[in-house]
Amino acid sequence: TVDAESEQQKTSIIPPKTSTDVRNYKTAVIPENVPDDRNAIREGDKVILIIEDDTAFGRTLLDFTRKNGYKGIVAVRGDEGVELARKFKPVGILLDVYLPVMDGWEVMEQLKLGDDTRQIPVHVMSSQEFKLHSLSLGAIDFINKPVSPSNMQEVFNRIQQLSTHYTGKVLIAEE
Numbered sequence: 001t002v003d004a005e006s007e008q009q010k011t012s013i014i015p016p017k018t019s020t021d022v023r024n025y026k027t028a029v030i031p032e033n034v035p036d037d038r039n040a041i042r043e044g045d046k047v048i049l050i051i052e053d054d055t056a057f058g059r060t061l062l063d064f065t066r067k068n069g070y071k072g073i074v075a076v077r078g079d080e081g082v083e084l085a086r087k088f089k090p091v092g093i094l095l096d097v098y099l100p101v102m103d104g105w106e107v108m109e110q111l112k113l114g115d116d117t118r119q120i121p122v123h124v125m126s127s128q129e130f131k132l133h134s135l136s137l138g139a140i141d142f143i144n145k146p147v148s149p150s151n152m153q154e155v156f157n158r159i160q161q162l163s164t165h166y167t168g169k170v171l172i173a174e175e
Contacts, residue, residue, distance in 0.1 A: 015028030025103035026078075027053055034074035040139045041088060048089040048161065050074045051081035051107060051123050052125070057145075061094055061152075066135050068156045082110045085117050092159035095139070097126040108137045121162045123155050 008148070041047055045057050048065045050072060052058040058074045065072035073088060075081035078099040085093060096108045097104035104124060123141045124134035130141035141158065143151055 025097050025099075025105060025149070027098050027100050028077045029053075030100045031055050034062065034077060036062055036074045037066075037071040038073045038084070038088070041073075045071045047071045047073060047088050047090040048159070049081065049085055049088065049093045051078065051093065051095045052076070053100065054096070064149075064152050064156070066145045068153075068155075068160075076100070078104065078107045081107050082117075085111055085120060086114065089116065090120060091163040092155075093120055094155070095124050096124050097124065097128065097130060105133075105137065108134075108139065112138045121159055123159075 031053055034053065036050075037047075038139075047086070048064065048070045050058055050061045052074065053076045055074075055076065058076065062072040062074055068090070071089070073084055075084050076099075079102040081095070081099075082102065084090075095104050095107060099107070102110075104126070108122060108124070111120065111122060118138075121140045123137065123143055124130060124139045125143045125144060125145055125147060129144070134142040140162070141155065143155060
């Protein structure tokens, strides 16, 4: 009976995965595109990619991006965001979780799998508390919505710091 009790405790610690554990973070409505800087980007421009389906908030982030000396691109769908990241190689990405076509978690997965996109700093933004999950997937930060101007300035300061200090070198220490 002790072995049976011990076995029962082991199985009750990790709940079995069921279909109710799978959450859907996709939205059904695809909004209109936000006019951005994608056609004005030249070699050497620092680009911020905003993946956000709330167009009013996307415009606000785009304005803030421009005021901080960056060119901004806004994707209103997750799949479009991945394509734009591959094409433009932004110095930072502001990523919402709830998106049409491909949710923010799928976007993170695709970005981190790509050799050409895995090093791009991603800041996840959501009205839900997903900080630990965001960081575990490779985000460098998580920002709760609504985002204050001071929080956005911290995000841009961090992007600036990472984009100027990244050397692309890795140290491997082996026994």
